[in-house]
Amino acid sequence: MRYVLLGFLLFERYYTFMFKTQFPEMDQLIKELASALQATLGDRLSGLYLFGSLVGGDFDPKTSDMDLLAMVKKDITEAELANLRQMHETFRRAHPEWVDRIEVAYVGVSAMREFKTGTVKIARISPGEPLHYRDMDIQWLMDWYIVQEQGLVIVGPPAKAFIPHITSQEFIASLKDSLLSWLAMAKEARHKGYQSYIILSMCRSLYAIKFGKQISKFKGAEWAMREYSAWADLIQKAVEWHGSSDKSDNLASQTETVKFVVFALSQLGYRV
CATH class of the missing domain: 3.30.460.10 (Beta Polymerase, domain 2)
Incomplete structure (x- = not known):
């Protein structure tokens, strides 16, 4: 000290x-x-x-x-x-x-x-x-x-x-190259805090790739709930779970997290 x-x-x-x-x-x-x-x-x-x-x-x-x-x-x-x-x-x-x-x-x-x-x-x-x-x-x-x-x-x-x-084009290209790794992480994400991190990160990535600008996870979530209304409930839960220390298994939401990542990747032209 x-x-x-x-x-x-x-x-x-x-x-x-x-x-x-x-x-x-x-x-x-x-x-x-x-x-x-x-x-x-x-x-x-x-x-x-x-x-x-x-x-x-x-x-x-x-x-x-x-x-x-x-x-x-x-x-x-x-x-x-x-x-x-x-x-x-x-x-x-x-x-x-x-x-x-x-x-x-x-x-x-x-x-x-x-x-x-x-x-x-x-x-x-x-x-x-x-x-x-x-x-x-x-x-x-x-x-x-x-x-x-x-x-x-x-x-x-x-x-x-x-x-x-570093140009915005370089940033977006690097971001796209990294996105497939999120699917593997989603398949291992058993607790709410980790699931929240993945969902909110995907929302922010989708925004960045579309508009060429990095914003906060929460602002990305707000945009994604409007843009992809079918996923609004899950994204809202991810906002509520942000920073959760609950380490118990939440397998139902894990399944939904994986589905959301697959959906997000499909929006970028990936077939998984």
């Missing part, structure tokens, strides 16, 4: 945070994490960007994750990885309600320039996974498009200074 607070005080001395979300308590939490990152990485931290539900509009303070991209001057070294693990563990102890709810991708400037054409190494901590090295390739394009278009600057210049320009 002292380590995190010391970093916060040092960082606040030299930087003025200009960002603002709809949740003041989250603003303070993000400032604390940003300060701890600066204390750990120093001037190697080139930029820090918030994206995901906290920016897009679906954020639930009790269940949602916090998604961040940290741009670093060079790839994270083994020594820095160890220091960042200690920093995240200190932050976790100070904020136990955020255990397994923070995702930070640590990406080198050169790695970000090259991810479209090859596989590069980054470091990432995410729900269910400790901080570790992992590969990044073209499949990450959708994430970085969202940061490019909607990312909130915490530290540094706009994210476009680091992300090679």
Whole structure:
């Protein structure tokens, strides 16, 4: 706790945070994490960007994750990885309600320039996974498009200074390529929270492909209930189930979830 607070005080001395979300308590939490990152990485931290539900509009303070991209001057070294693990563990102890709810991708400037054409190494901590090295390739394009278009600057210049320009056409093509994987996930989705995630994600994807614009899951659901009225009841249930911690089997709605995914894919020309 002292380590995190010391970093916060040092960082606040030299930087003025200009960002603002709809949740003041989250603003303070993000400032604390940003300060701890600066204390750990120093001037190697080139930029820090918030994206995901906290920016897009679906954020639930009790269940949602916090998604961040940290741009670093060079790839994270083994020594820095160890220091960042200690920093995240200190932050976790100070904020136990955020255990397994923070995702930070640590990406080198050169790695970000090259991810479209090859596989590069980054470091990432995410729900269910400790901080570790992992590969990044073209499949990450959708994430970085969202940061490019909607990312909130915490530290540094706009994210476009680091992300090679991603067109809306590239985003839509990547989104289409990923959609078939949702059917396999739907067939494994036994509880309401997971089913909700799949249904709402499909609604948002259908909207994005039709209009070339990414919106929140809830706004996507509102649109889909009007556009596909036969599925309105199921989509409304998915909205109500959003963030549910109920892990009991809900096989009846699982069957309907699979049917909805098949329907959504058919709207895009897939035959499954």
